[in-house]
Amino acid sequence: DAKTTQPPSMDCAEGRAANLPCNHSTISGNEYVYWYRQIHSQGPQYIIHGLKNNETNEMASLIITEDRKSSTLILPHATLRDTAVYYCIVRGGHGGGSNYKLTFGKGTLLTVNP
Amino acid sequence: ETGVTQSPTHLIKTRGQQVTLRCSSQSGHNTVSWYQQALGQGPQFIFQYYREEENGRGNFPPRFSGLQFPNYSSELNVNALELDDSALYLCASSGRGQETQYFGPGTRLLVL
Numbered sequence: 001d002a003k004t005t006q007p008p009s010m011d012c013a014e015g016r017a018a019n020l021p022c023n024h025s026t027i028s029g030n031e032y033v034y035w036y037r038q039i040h041s042q043g044p045q046y047i048i049h050g051l052k053n054n055e056t057n058e059m060a061s062l063i064i065t066e067d068r069k070s071s072t073l074i075l076p077h078a079t080l081r082d083t084a085v086y087y088c089i090v091r092g093g094h095g096g097g098s099n100y101k102l103t104f105g106k107g108t109l110l111t112v113n114p
Numbered sequence: 115e116t117g118v119t120q121s122p123t124h125l126i127k128t129r130g131q132q133v134t135l136r137c138s139s140q141s142g143h144n145t146v147s148w149y150q151q152a153l154g155q156g157p158q159f160i161f162q163y164y165r166e167e168e169n170g171r172g173n174f175p176p177r178f179s180g181l182q183f184p185n186y187s188s189e190l191n192v193n194a195l196e197l198d199d200s201a202l203y204l205c206a207s208s209g210r211g212q213e214t215q216y217f218g219p220g221t222r223l224l225v226l
Contacts, residue, residue, distance in 0.1 A: 041220075041222075043220045044157065044206075046215070046217075049214065100147070100162045100164075101147065101162065102206075102215060103159065104156030104157045105156055106155070107156060
């Protein structure tokens with residue numbers, strides 16, 4: 001699986017958009033970009049994933065660059081409860097084989113300030 | 115629809131003992147993955163079970179073993195516990211054709 005690079009920490013004001021960047025310059029054509037977050041001492045929470053196109057759900061938006069070498073997770077109106085470590089993960093194409101695991105880095109600690 | 119559950123929530127063992135952790139997968143999911151998360155680190159993949167067979171393994175010694183049952187629940191067994199086994203153990207379930215892994219709350223293991 002391709003390696004990802006994220007800033008170790010970011011701050012955001014409550015109510016503002018939080019934009020979390022991720023570089024994955026060695027991503028392959030069939031690899032997906034996944035985002036999870038982990039609030040202190042809890043299990044990671046799935047947020048969103050995408051292959052090429054931008055994606056949006058009730059939690060966030062995922063913007064993937066055209067060359068797929070980087071992406072941005074956007075939390076449109078951050079709240080204090082969004083304070084967490086955010087992990088950007090690249091994993092193999094769906095369908096079995098060696099794409100079965102998630103390889104976590106150290107993620108980005110997002111702190112939302114009042 | 116129930117989510118992924120794990121038991122127990124916390125556990126204290128002494129070095130050399132054996133431990134069994136349990137995981138119930140989310141309804142409709144047939145694949146379970148286990149991860150170990152040391153303090154301050156991201157989760158590390160231990161192994162995955164699909165239809166009761168091991169479907170891949172990370173860089174963990176054989177004293178880490180697992181089982182998956184016909185109802186797709188799973189156990190993680192660790193023998194000869196070492197101090198470094200102290201960690202949060204996470205279970206995640208997923209379904210073939212719907213590959214997103216959903217995590218349980220974890221079991222916090224402390225080895226003294």
